Amino acid sequence: MKGSRRRFTIQAIVWLVVMVAAIIFLPNISSLVRDKGQTKLPSSAKSQVAQVIQNHWGRNQNNTRQVVVVFNNGDSPLTSDQKQAIDGTIQRFKVQKSKYHVKSMTAASDNAAAKKQLISKDKSTQLLQLMVGKNQTVTNMTKNITAGAKTAGVKTYVTGSDILNDDFTQETEAGIQKTEIITVIFIFIVLTLVFRSPITPLVSLLSVGVSFIISLSVVMNLVNKFNFPLSNFTQVFMVVVLFGIGTDYNILLFDQFKEELSHGDSPVAATGRALKIAGRTILY
Structure with missing residues (x-):
């Protein structure tokens, strides 16, 4: 039991360190989108x-x-x-x-x-x-x-082209912020209704938020260092996909956790079993 607690604590610390590193090394997203995120139209346009x-x-x-x-x-x-x-x-x-x-x-x-x-x-x-x-x-x-x-x-x-691109980028960034707020509120309400607990949605949003920050940093560093393809809508898609799929996977984990608890396992043991069973499905 103590070994499991120690392992979970170490994992949490590792993810915290990775998230801090992702924030520190996150490039300027607005500049990257302006420089490398413009959609290429055909010459006949x-x-x-x-x-x-x-x-x-x-x-x-x-x-x-x-x-x-x-x-x-x-x-x-x-x-x-x-x-x-x-x-x-x-x-x-x-x-x-x-x-x-x-x-x-x-x-x-x-x-x-x-x-x-x-x-x-x-x-x-x-x-x-x-x-x-x-x-x-x-x-x-x-x-x-x-x-x-x-x-x-x-x-x-x-x-002018640069002025139009800058206006479009600003509007896109404003849209992303609205999308993030609406997504978080919607997920919080849905998870609260499903699990009848205010703590579960917070845990889900926290884990998905960490995944989003790390993923965003990885993508933007690939763009900055290796010219990875980038669009004005890349960040929007990442928000929708990560929060959507992440919440779905969290629900799968939470359901499995509740099932293990119903078998009489302790919370720590139920967490381990849930990660082993549902985690394999998520990994695949």
């Missing part, structure tokens, strides 16, 4: 065709991000006053390049070819293409460019 066109607007530099400032007047053509205000905004970017970290820019007023590409046929929209240095985060860059692009009497928008 409209967004990819637009990306090819965009790459020809300016120098394709690895240390810059392509940003597009959109000036719009709804369905009506831009008025002369609005065009003058837009020119003032463009001039501000030219004069204050260092403030906005702009390396180069292309405006409709540069030449006839640029004018044809950057002004819509109905004259309601005008674009300004910027090449912005990567010496700041996408979030800060977007905030700065958006503030600088504000133009009186004109609707202004800031867009």
Whole structure:
């Protein structure tokens, strides 16, 4: 009996050490998703065709991000006053390049070819293409460019592939957090109703939580060190799969534990028997 208690205690300490190590060595998940988690679309997709066109607007530099400032007047053509205000905004970017970290820019007023590409046929929209240095985060860059692009009497928008990817990543992370909270609450309620005990759900969630943290650390380190495939939805799938299957396996273990207790075994002995019988099924 004492040997079994000692063995279970050692196992708990080992898992605790592994979990702490997993947390310490867990890479920055947001950065990995932004750098390596983007879905690859076929070259025929409209967004990819637009990306090819965009790459020809300016120098394709690895240390810059392509940003597009959109000036719009709804369905009506831009008025002369609005065009003058837009020119003032463009001039501000030219004069204050260092403030906005702009390396180069292309405006409709540069030449006839640029004018044809950057002004819509109905004259309601005008674009300004910027090449912005990567010496700041996408979030800060977007905030700065958006503030600088504000133009009186004109609707202004800031867009670009990095900005869209960053927005998508942020929305995905927010969705993951909601998924985790809903999953934990749902599992807690279900297990409480099944086992009529508030302790059993906590034990289940704790064990599944430890498994999730360790698994997440392993996957992210594989991505970071060995370019393991990664998607924006990898973490979501891990939450759903691990909490779903983990809870199912816990129910199997708890049922087996209750059965062993009904045979008159002590809690420690019943735990050992449950791990031997149900654990073999789980391992397979």
